[in-house]
């Protein structure tokens with residue numbers, strides 16, 4: 001994409017891009033928060049908590065009403081009966097992450113799913129017990145991985161291996177990842193890697209990583225918290241063994257929403273995999289016979305434990321319909337432009353004042369850019385607060401990074417203009 005022909009550093013350019021945006025109407029399906037004067041905020045925080053779809057209200061209300069009207073019969077007679085509620089999510093969830101419906105299930109929360117997946121796919125031996133993660137892995141992932149290593153009687157000091165960026169760089173290089181995996185060879189049991197890295201916004205494609213991990217005989221798992229709903233991921237074709245994600249970030253399903261889990265088809269009928277079982281993973285045809293013998297269901301559903309939290313699933317049902325209508329490929333096209341425009345304006349107007357940690361190649365990132373302010377007078381949490389006071393909601397990560405995520409479903413090009421304009425005002429002329 002030649003950004004120089006597409007973009008100009010003017011508000012008229014932003015308006016023109018909005019006028020040409022065929023997905024612009026999707027913004028109206030969301031509640032955009034307003035400031036005290038009633039004007040809409042520039043909400044660039046969908047990487048942390050996505051906005052509320054207007055239809056989520058109806059979806060939750062439906063559950064409340066069915067419960068009131070049908071009580072226990074709602075399990076079978078609700079408008080979306082609760083017994084198979086997770087099944088209503090599977091097709092669109094599969095479509096969104098490039099999987100077969102059999103390979104995905106909405107259940108639990110992300111960290112819980114990561115543990116369940118490691119129970120099945122981290123099966124260390126005295127020779128092969130290492131887990132590869134990135135140095136700046138999300139803390140919850142690190143705690144989960146370390147505790148699994150200890151649970152199996154190994155020492156994270158030795159068994160936990162970290163990938164880090166080169167000195168002076170922020171992002172990982174694929175060749176370094178490949179070299180590390182190769183070096184670990186048959187001591188590597190599992191790699192747990194991000195789709196989109198939460199801090200830098202770098203995208204690591206499971207389709208590129210998985211063959212490297214499989215080549216040394218290890219299992220490949222992904223945390224797609226910042227990838228799902230952000231860009232197409234093609235999970236089935238990637239060959240990944242498993243993936244997990246939450247649904248309150250780009251998936252717009254609300255705080256604590258029911259999370260997602262992918263298990264590749266080749267494991268779908270493998271009853272020899274160890275797993276932690278619960279009745280919702282039992283064959284649904286005989287579940288209510290309440291017999292003692294556990295008969296596991298095929299596919300990702302077989303990892304379910306409890307009957308799902310319907311209230312945490314209802315907003316996801318609404319949200320997935322919106323993704324289906326917009327199409328993740330079309331959203332990605334818009335996202336490339338939206339984030340491209342943001343990058344263009346930052347370079348045009350704030351070159352020298354802002355460092356962008358995120359890769360500059362669009363195919364190596366999602367919608368988020370991670371910014372570092374160079375001027376030490378501004379490089380503090382205070383700038384982030386002043387942005388917020390000016391109606392620009394972004395997200396702060398210690399020690400000095402502002403993460404900015406223009407989301408193609410509900411952000412517009414005028415948002416991008418307003419954000420950079422506000423930031424330029426706050427920073428003033430470069431010293």
Ligand SMILES: *Cc1c(COP(=O)(O)O)cnc(C)c1O
Pocket residue numbers: 109110111112138140141194198223225226246
């Ligand atoms: C947001 C996020 C989580 C959150 O985990 P929960 O179990 O949903 O609290 C975990 N990992 C990554 C990489 C995240 O970005």
